[in-house]
Amino acid sequence: MAKNVKNTGYGNDSISSLKGADRVRLRPAVIFGSDGIEGCQHSVFEILSNSIDEAREGYGNVIEVVRYKDKSISVRDEGRGIPLDFNPKEQRYNWELVFCELYAGGKYKNNSGENYEFSLGLNGLGSCATQYSSEYMDVTVYRDGYRYDLHFEKGENIGGLKKVKCDYETTGTFIKWRPDLEVFTDIDIPLEYFQNTLKKQAVVNAGIIFKLHDEETGTDYEYCYQNGIVDYIKEINQDKGFTEIQFYESSARGRDREDKPEYKVKMQIAFCFNNEINLLEYYHNSSFLEYGGAPDKAVKNAFVTEIDKCLKARGKYNKDEAKITFADIQDSLILVTNSFSTITSYENQTKKSITNKFIQEAMTDFLKQQLEVYFIENKVESEKILEQVLVNKRSRETAEKTRVNIKKKLSGSLDISNRVKKFVDCRTKDVSRREIYIVEGDSALGSCKLGRDAEFQAIIPVRGKILNCLKAEYDSIFKNEIIVDLLRVLGCGVEIKTKHNKEFNTFDINNLRWDKVIICTDADVDGFQIRTLILAMLYRLVPTLIKAGKVYIAESPLFEITTKNKTYFAYSEKEKNQILSKISGKYTIQRSKGLGENDPDMMWETTMNPETRRLIKVMPDDVVRTEQVFDLLLGDNLQGRKEFIEENGYRYMDMIDVS
Template sequence: MKKQDKRKKYGNSSITSLKGADRVRLRPAVIFGSDGIEGCQHSVFEILSNSIDEAREGYGNTIEVIRHKDYSITVKDNGRGIPLDYNEQEKRYNWELVFCELYAGGKYKNNTGGNYEFSLGLNGLGCCATQYSSEYMDVTVFRDGQKFTLHFEKGENVGGLKKEEFDYERTGTIIKWKPDLEVFTDIKIPLEYYTGTLKKQAVVNAGLKFILHDEESGETFEYCYENGIVDYIKEVSEGKEFTEVQFFEKTTKGRDREDKPEYKVKMEIAFCFNNEVNMLEYYHNSSFLEYGGSPDRAVKNAFVYEIDKYIKSLGKYNKDESKITFQDIQDSLILVTNSFSTETSYENQTKKSITNKFIQDAMTEFLKEQLEVYFIENKAEADKIAEQVLVNKRSREKAERTRINIKKKLSGNIDISNRVKKFVDCRTKDVEKRELYIVEGDSALGACKLGRDAEFQAIIPVRGKILNCLKAEYDSIFKNEIIVDLLKVLGCGVEIKTKSNKEFNTFDINNLRWSKIIICTDADVDGFQIRTLILAMIYRLVPTLIYAGKVFIAESPLFEITSKDKTYFAYSDKEKNEIVAKLKGKCTIQRSKGLGENEPEMMWHTTMNPETRRLIKVVPDDIEKTERYFDILLGDDLQGRKTYIEENGYKYLDMVDVS
């Protein structure tokens, strides 16, 4: 008997194609870039973009959007209304072409008299793709003296086109639909997507009003910028700019290659310089370009070229100094470009970046020309820009040198070539068991060294009062040998934030060599101050250690109470009184000595033995409260410190070490 071949056959009948709605429903990511919430959001934008295209051609001045409680959406405009009736040229109904045919629509004849000169929905996918991906869609159109209605369910038309004579006030289109959970993994588009998108569209479509009704919250939002990107720049800058807002615009024609068709480009560019806020946003045919592409490259090339040229003309570069980068400009720049073209090459259907070579070249040259004229005609502002960009550059370079220096100092294991003075390590390599005691001075080092368990307890002494890290600049901090030694021993790097709030990523908690970092100082004013300065260092340079619960304070006893052959330790006046009362006064009370004067046995019992010691875990309070108190007590707020002491000093009089 012939053995059956269970392998799958692959022949001519194996090749299949997706038809109709399945082309979108089974592969939404191909059209929308994702089958998750991002793809669902893009399906909304496809419908919205059609209404925007209408308004930009001069048909309609208001677009309304409703976010329904069940996450269905309504988009309503007062444009000309989508043509839905019979199309003699195509020998089909337009509603079929618009809502049931991919790559069909009124936007393909841009260079030969098409309906839309500059269009978002260039690829003819929008209405059809969104309809195919919907649980249902209802379309209502007012035009030609009639009301047209369509109903779709899961990509299929139900009931055909219905029309009736209708006395309407204005032409327009209303589309209501619900994204289908069989297509998208998530349809709960957050309110922030709508508010953000509509605001951006109002920015780049001057004078066009967007109204958003949110059924879930009951709120209504309106967005309209009469002067488009100029008004938006002023809003973002909040009057803190140190140059006037500049606005350049131009319309031109060109082609990406000699063998490609000529197309029309319109560009608008607005910017100002501001030391507190920076922002770059690019839009093309009203679509927000998250990744920029051609406009981004044009802006970077033009600004670096012209500002570098101007700095050279002033002779402001130091000898052998490197030229500026765009990052140095961007740190103080608020800029928006708003471009349109009759031919657009998007990186993909989601339209987050464009690749047109002519747009890049034309914008670069135009911006260079305009910046050159601006600098000549506004020398005072040009000088301010040059000066600030050089400040940004030198700050960036200094920060980078600091970062490299820090990394160099703190990297590598502590060994004979990279040793830390007077650091006494423990034997175990098990990080979960290792404890680091930060102690006050060499005398405390000696007592703790003799009193510790050398298996898991390591010690590093702090020689005197360390630098106040809340007031010092990073340069000074990392020249301080004590602080650098402490950081080396910790092993986890540092957390530093630059002006642009980007972390120098030397910190990695996985490289921390200790399960506990224990601050151990005398129970007197000097000891408290050293403890506070160490905490300030940790808070400034490695705050995550506090949030991760790695930092502790070892409580030192204030009193030794001896009765016959037994010694008791009291950590407060209250405890002292309780012990004395229990012993009925038959005891000797002695103020506890400094850590360096204690016997090793006492150090082990009171401060280092996990069974008998008292550790206070340092925990983060309310973040704002923590920052406020650190600033008042250790920062530059001198008046705040005086006021705090005046109002609260009396509470701590019994702790003042005055004889």
């Protein structure tokens, strides 16, 4: 039996809905996908879309955008001008429908595309939603021999429609507005957004000129691609591709389901293959599809099917070899699709993905047919593609095996059952205090072990000259026991720069076990080379440690100067001369012995005591210069190394160990 519950005021009059401007102003994320900068940017795109639709229908070919200092924006086109006057059919003014009514506009009529066959702004939300979310909006339209003006503030029209007879050079629409900080948390749209957006629109709207003026910097930009996506691919390709650019164009009619209306789709596809650069971009009704959807599925299906079929037909696979994946093709592919349809199903209002089943099917079938013909008619190019895709595939498989192997080798704590040879740990678990000394050889290990502070200083010896990591393949690097041991002791994984970076990367600086990583080698030619090889290893496998300022070099003294009462250490010729100038009595001077021959007290004083040691922090300031130096000293630049030795060799003659 139901209990009597006291009425708490929740009745039929408790349900309310947002009206007018509040539908957008209080819930911007519903329309724009976000109430932050991304949503604000999308509000700009909604206005831009309307101008693009006009230009694509053949009404004007110039669109001008201005980014003002006060964060306001304007868009001007040379289209027919938005109809704003009285609409007898609706018995309302068109300006109310366009700027004050969500889901209204000139793009709906029976999906027939009477006004715009292929429209970017098909949802009819744009002008109204952006107006509602603005601090103010001014609209000026030139059409029918008149100039029309509207002014809005925070979603409300002020002063109605002003209409005056006017002479003008061209019809068109000019809209200026300022996004409202009461609606969006951030309205400071970066210049890069405008640059990227207008460039992308120029790519997919061949021949339309997009002009951008940035008031903040006083800079002007212009974007135009006369041949659309083909010119864009030429630009991306940089003449480095190993195939010619292919361009296919077609149209089709169909429906997503039997009970759904028929619609038209137009598609353009352009691609080439390139070993240095890859790119996949999809556009639909001029909107960049960040997440792809239907075109992405079509491209992947068609390329994998046709290339796999060709590999089998030409006997390219090894016996029992696994089939290629799209990742193997994508590694060397530059491809852009540009499609339009009279009915579009976007995943949401932000238009970053489309879901039309018919578009996917039509594009897949068309692309399969074109690729089949292309592979038959272009034997030389298709052979290059097949060989490269197999190289990518086998490289990916090797990388995956290596990644699993690395993960296995580097995982686990350094306990008694998982010990690194001759690694001597310190006592503290406080990472902010822990230091690891990478020392040269077992003899240095002995003197450093006796000379250190065991509370916070740990030691790992490098046995001989380690592998040159700048020249070696990753597979060889991770078979090297010394390198794997060093990485395990560091504890932070590895950073791998390959096409398969996502599969390979295990790096996490939060897992680094040390506050300082200190390279400590003898002050002689061999010591310098070992130091350089260790630095090269860190630079290639864990470069973030250098960027984060975690890597140091311990300076070893070059000279030991002994007097009756005191011993001095000099770290350079200049310092030696300065010390000698201050000594009045007898003294002996000798070049410092190797670290392994130093007694523990000397090791502590000169190299390990934080109060008296000299550490050089390895700085990441000039990464390009670092790369050049490493390439010169350790890379494949043999001629450069020869020239460097000829030019600078005399500086190091006294250090050459010649017996």
